[in-house]
Amino acid sequence: MFDAALRHIINPPLNMLGARLAAIGVSANSVTLTGFVVGLLAVPCIIYESYLLALILIVVNRLLDGLDGAVARQSLLTDFGGYLDIVCDFIFYGAIVFAFSFASQGNAQAASFLIFSFIGTTSTFLTYAIMAEKHKITTDIRGLKSLYYLGGLTEGAETIATFVLFCLFPQFFVQIALIFGAMCWITTGTRIYAAWVTFKRKG
Template identity: 45%
Template sequence: MLDRFTMPLTHRPLASMARYLSNRQVTPDQVTLVAFLVGMSALPLLAFEYYVLALMAILLNRLGDGLDGALARLSGQQSDAGGFIDIGLDFVFYAAVVLGFALANPGQNALAAAVLLFAFIGTGTSFLAFAIAAKARNVERPNFPQKAFYYLEGLTEGTETVIALVLFCLFPHYFPWLAGLFAAGCLITAATRLWGGYWTLR
């Protein structure tokens, strides 16, 4: 819901960082993989309840997620392969963070984590399945032309997900409630994407 407003705000700082990396021969795929590895460190950090360190890993991962695309556009290295590995690793990372909270306190967090992962399946599959069909039909993507795939909007997008992950880390004792609320938003997103995507493709 908020990505159309937040993404334009990040273009200039990401472009500046991308120019710095490009001058040092860093490739977009290298940024993607490093960001993923840094993000995955949040899993053990969360499991051992180092929430501040986990939050830093999460934020660095999200910075890298924006930076690899900016670098690809700047260097003319945009590709389907890059877009594929980027979104694939994103969903693995999101699931890992939720798993980290489940491991931190199984008695309190496991059920909420399972519900949120269930909701993530809905948002992720509806998002990616539509992108495949949109690519085959050459459907335009007016709000996010810089994306490597069709970016299907919804109530919970990248910005809302980052906000949720930050809140989880800042208020870990409220994870079941926060995760439940976010899961509800994700399920609404999945339902609206499935409905809207079906009628768009018809």
């Protein structure tokens, strides 16, 4: 919901740093993979309840996730780079929630519900992008991307805000996860409706 608005704030410093990294030969894919590894390091931290360290790793992961696109825009945007970025993002999102299911047995059902909810948001996001490419529908509202980004109530900014809340208030994981999971289903529903409106007359 807030991703497009936040782009105007975060893109200028990211683009500046991205230009410097590209100038010394750092590739966007290497930034993506580094961020992915850093993000996965948060998993054992969460399992062993080192929530502050996990929070730091999550924030670094997200900074690198924004930086890889900035590097790519200064060098070369590739289909594989866009593919790798999305795959790493979705695995990271699921891994963080999965880790909280191990941190406390009481988290397991809420974590399962949230991962189930992620299936709705990710599948509607990706299938819309496939159809948008088929019909040559484009947008740059979230910056120059390798594929169509369909918005919703729960996007990247809201997901990361939720992960921050998980780390700051782990005792309320269940409540936060259930609320965010419900919001994800609202996003899923609105994306299905958007697809129906957009594609119903396109064959």
